[in-house]
Amino acid sequence: ALPPARSHSTRCVSSSRLVLRRRVSGLSQTPRSSTELRRPVPFLGVSQAGWDGDERLWELTFNAAELDFLRGHRVGKVKLLPGTCYIEMARALVHSLHGDTGFVLSDVTFQSILFLDEVELTGPPVVRLTLDLATARLAISSSVEAGSWDTHAAMDLIPRQADATANLEVATVKQRCPESVDGATFYANIGNQYEGEFRQLKKAWGGGATGETLGLVEYARHEKEHVHLRSCAWLDVCTHPGIWWSGRRAQGSFASSVRAYHILKAGVAANRVIWSHLCVDVRREGTLRYYGESMSELVRIEGAQGGFFEVGWLESRRARRHMYDVQWASHTDRVAPAHVLHVGSRYVAGMLHVTAAPATHDRLDAVAFAAGGASTAAGGAHSTAQLVALDAAMSVVQLNVDSPALWFLSSASSASSASDASSQPASLGTHSGASIAGLVRCARQESARVPLFFTVAGNVTAHLACVPSLLDPELEMRCDAVHVPRLRKALLRGGQQASSGMDGMHLITGGTGGLGSLTASWLAERGAASLILVSRSGEVSESSARQLVAGEAKALVCRGDVSDAVAIPRLFAFSSPTLEGCTLRGVWHAAGVLADATLPRQTSTTLRRVFGSKAIGSHSLHRACAAQPLQCCALFSSV
Ligand SMILES: NC(=O)c1ccc[n+]([C@@H]2O[C@H](COP(=O)([O-])OP(=O)(O)OC[C@H]3O[C@@H](n4cnc5c(N)ncnc54)[C@H](OP(=O)(O)O)[C@@H]3O)[C@@H](O)[C@H]2O)c1
Incomplete structure (x- = not known):
């Protein structure tokens, strides 16, 4: 230069x-x-x-x-x-x-x-x-x-x-x-x-x-x-x-x-x-x-x-040159496995029963677990259904550590279109499917044995009779065709620029925590008019409070548990008189708790704790803000 x-x-x-x-x-x-x-x-x-x-x-x-x-x-x-x-x-x-x-x-x-x-x-x-x-x-x-x-x-x-x-x-x-x-x-x-x-x-x-x-x-x-x-x-x-x-x-x-x-x-x-x-x-x-x-x-x-x-x-x-999306491409190579053991889950009187694969399975090629599909339930019922499905899937991973192969099946919803090969498999678009896919990906990271996740539209038994011998860890079967995920360069519309101004109102879940309060001051510096900071305790540390007072943005600290599906709508209802005239422009989901452990050491309780604030919180934010003209929505995650 x-x-x-x-x-x-x-x-x-x-x-x-x-x-x-x-x-x-x-x-x-x-x-x-x-x-x-x-x-x-x-x-x-x-x-x-x-x-x-x-x-x-x-x-x-x-x-x-x-x-x-x-x-x-x-x-x-x-x-x-x-x-x-x-x-x-x-x-x-x-x-x-x-x-x-x-x-x-x-x-x-x-x-x-x-x-x-x-x-x-x-x-x-x-x-x-x-x-x-x-x-x-x-x-x-x-x-x-x-x-x-x-x-x-x-x-x-x-x-x-x-x-x-x-x-x-x-x-x-x-x-x-x-x-x-x-x-x-x-x-x-x-x-x-x-x-x-x-x-x-x-x-x-x-x-x-x-x-x-x-x-x-x-x-x-x-x-x-x-x-x-x-x-x-x-x-x-x-x-x-x-x-x-x-x-x-x-x-x-x-x-x-x-x-x-x-x-x-x-x-x-x-x-x-x-x-x-x-x-x-x-x-x-x-x-x-x-x-x-x-x-x-x-x-x-x-x-x-x-x-x-x-x-x-x-x-x-x-x-921007390194942004990719997933294209689901059709694949024709198929080989039927000899023996697949189907296991499933039952939720009886509040107790979860998961069938385990037998300890000796000389002639077993795979254990297939029907992980459930799209739930049509709304609100709290939906959240419960997601957690039950995820909990069951986790038990299957824990119980079947010695299986030769472990497959997770999730049924695609009727919204799935056979001709739309480039879209997400329908089950990944549903919350139970997506969370199980996430769990399966974690399992693959932790174990050399590769569990396979696939979504099935139509007759499960017929599809399983001709499971492809693919190295792909995820696939979808739709109308007799197998689709596998492939990365392709994302086609971005020209002129997409991060907005330098962040005016209007912003909701920050976990806004009292480390990254949440940093985000709040960052937004205040960039011209946010008002900030809603949500956490279960509703308590802000002294240094964060000082930073917020120093800025010009109006900050409202609210108590709320985002894992409770009604918390966000309730919060909007209660805070609307205070924030009247402000338009919600951004959602920053930084609420989260840590309960780190490898999958064999996870329990329903730890799973519930982490999943509640992250996944159920995202879902209820999505539902509550679906009609708002948002400028941005950021979900804080960990890899
Ligand atoms: N810090 C890092 O290095 C790092 C790295 C990668 C990713 N992340 C991601 O960023 C997120 C935030 O990190 P952080 O370091 O800021 O964590 P943090 O300091 O522990 O803050 C978490 C915040 O979330 C709130 N919270 C927890 N559960 C909640 C719930 N159910 N409903 C509402 N609020 C809830 C906590 O307040 P209450 O306890 O009062 O509810 C707290 O304000 C993490 O969850 C993680 O996903 C962080």
């Missing part, structure tokens, strides 16, 4: 460009052996084309060590290839064609970002350098889907030695820079979260009237082996001081173009201590010079243009 220059650059039109272009072409036609051409050069890769014609092409795939190193470069928190990497690629190219000579990169434009935050998923990017000998234009691109290429940077390449300016007079520059910041303070307070060798600014000076800055970059040792990586890092770090005195240090900063990039020394072996000096002229245009330990000039950047991202903007753009 380069600091933004404060004036517009003009395109550099070198009078000697044509002559220089000829130099590029002439020198590049030096005959080279094919072995030499196929040898990969760091940051340049392997030559791809023949040496006739007007184009030279190299392809490069970063190795793991290079990627690891480069991912220390961040804009905000996002790992992306630094613009200095393109400069290093040009350096590698010039070195390969012309040996150790200085050169100029002019009219440098950074067109698109090469992100490095998805490398684990997508593999290392394939980068291509194309040099057009007729125009001396170098373009750097990387492959994207379906064989197309995305251009990241383009520049004119001129192998010419620029004249060095006088050596750096550190003491004189410091006199004009009244402020200073040490490296640790600098990196703790800026928006770009650099790591590794991209975090090596030792000290910076600035703050004078002219916008001049001085930076000292210092590494523990000289880099002799991976000089290209070290150069990438110090070329970038030398631009950091400008961020501190930019007035926007908390934001992610980036470079968009550079009028001319003069590399005065091609092979930079002395790379432990580097100084950078930014001068701003009367037209407010900045020139950044880099000096080696001997204070002689190494690099000069003229006319850099850049910008700043709003805090969190790039991060949220990246996060």
Whole structure:
């Protein structure tokens, strides 16, 4: 990232460009052996084309060590290839064609970002350098889907030695820079979260009237082996001081173009201590010079243009690329198991009876438990039905630990449409089905033996006769077809943005607890007009109360147990006179109690306690607020 220059650059039109272009072409036609051409050069890769014609092409795939190193470069928190990497690629190219000579990169434009935050998923990017000998234009691109290429940077390449300016007079520059910041303070307070060798600014000076800055970059040792990586890092770090005195240090900063990039020394072996000096002229245009330990000039950047991202903007753009939903795809592979033992639950006179699988089951392939389906009961009856079903399912897990396989069956409701393969299975949309699916997922985490959850629409026995031999742990059988869940990239509507304003009224269950009260103060800071904080005790800690009093939001602390299905409607009814005129805009469900234990150690009581505030609470909030025009609804969970 380069600091933004404060004036517009003009395109550099070198009078000697044509002559220089000829130099590029002439020198590049030096005959080279094919072995030499196929040898990969760091940051340049392997030559791809023949040496006739007007184009030279190299392809490069970063190795793991290079990627690891480069991912220390961040804009905000996002790992992306630094613009200095393109400069290093040009350096590698010039070195390969012309040996150790200085050169100029002019009219440098950074067109698109090469992100490095998805490398684990997508593999290392394939980068291509194309040099057009007729125009001396170098373009750097990387492959994207379906064989197309995305251009990241383009520049004119001129192998010419620029004249060095006088050596750096550190003491004189410091006199004009009244402020200073040490490296640790600098990196703790800026928006770009650099790591590794991209975090090596030792000290910076600035703050004078002219916008001049001085930076000292210092590494523990000289880099002799991976000089290209070290150069990438110090070329970038030398631009950091400008961020501190930019007035926007908390934001992610980036470079968009550079009028001319003069590399005065091609092979930079002395790379432990580097100084950078930014001068701003009367037209407010900045020139950044880099000096080696001997204070002689190494690099000069003229006319850099850049910008700043709003805090969190790039991060949220990246996060949206990783949102997925589940698509239920049909599957045809079926094998009937030999022996399935069906067990079920009965709820007789307040007592739950669960049938256990026999202790010896030599010929048993699976135990199938009918876990119940959608309940049509409302309110409290519904909650009881959910808990009974969940309790029974938990007993089955506890009683059948030695079963060869354990299946949970849940019947789909008539709302399930056979043709709607992309929707949730109907039973996951019901509360008993969803909670049992959750329990089954927990069981899978705790035991190597994988319980299977499936929903069945239609004749259960007929379906079980042809259970698929799938590795999928969850499936649904609808109208003779088996559906299995598959992740797909979520299709998000454009322009979905988190609202910065949080006006109106917000309900926070567990609002007196740790995260609930933090959420309350956060909402108050963002303009919430009133807050309803609910908990069983209705007691707020002294520090939370102080925070709330300090804010402008009106806070109402209410006593209520969200596991009681009528608690939320009752609360709305009682608080409506106090909160008259306020529109409910947000629900924050942070109520919860901990009763952590592995499944064999859970009991009906512990289950009830946790499930009550979390699941029944969510359900009754959903019912009570279904008709409200909510701006947001957040459910606090644990993984
Ligand atoms: N803290 C963490 O590190 C963390 C991490 C991941 C997820 N979470 C999630 O965030 C939630 C909140 O965490 P926290 O640290 O803020 O917990 P906390 O400090 O224990 O607060 C929980 C709050 O919920 C209230 N509450 C409990 N049961 C209730 C019920 N049935 N009806 C109404 N209010 C009830 C409690 O007040 P009363 O006891 O007076 O009812 C308390 O105000 C947790 O439940 C968990 O799901 C927390």
